[in-house]
Amino acid sequence: MYKVKGKDYPCCTSVTMGIIGGKWKTVILVYLMDGPLRYNELRKKMDTVTERTLSLQLKQLEEDGVVNRTVYTSKPPLKVEYELTDFGKSLIPLLKSIAEWGEFVIAEHAELSEEG
Template sequence: MGIECKSDFIKINNKLYPCTVSAAMDLVGGKWKAVILYHLKDAHKRYSELRKEMPGVTERTLSLQLKQLEEDALISRQVFGKKPPIKVVYSLTDFGKTFTPVLAAILEWGNQIAEERGEFVGNAL
């Protein structure tokens, strides 16, 4: 019996999940969260650096996803300076770093999909 089968639900931070996969996907699911974590896996980045590395994401979506990842303790947000222009830097927390093996597996699978079913093209925007 797997850990996800020990009871009907899992409760994390007063939120109920039907299984452990659901809990994990709540943290990293969606189109951009894993991509953000991927771009932060090797180094801390400023907001503008993330925007350049992810041209398909809107500013609003990036801001919301960063806020959610911070609330879920996957990334940290450090603010340097007290008055504009301030410097804000995002990085993975220790908890966020535990996701890097999953990111590596997703990257490997994504590369396989691209090679077998797709093609690399120039800027599609």
């Protein structure tokens, strides 16, 4: 058993999945690989995610030290930006591999949906 940031995990793989697992976390991280984004910019890129889910996922990524949230209050309107921390940037090779594998699956097995 491993304890990471107060959470117990049975193996190394469960540590990784505990931090980046779920439907939206890797999507968020892939968008943040290119640099900081405001909440609304992320929301536009991920138009099928609910605001509540996006907020919760960002909060969890922030709690795990993967994403940094910066609030700019110097002038209205309030501006909030999210970016990968150095710890989060260590995930970039893994995120690129996940995206490449997804592209492979699409090329080999995907069918065009009516929405696409």
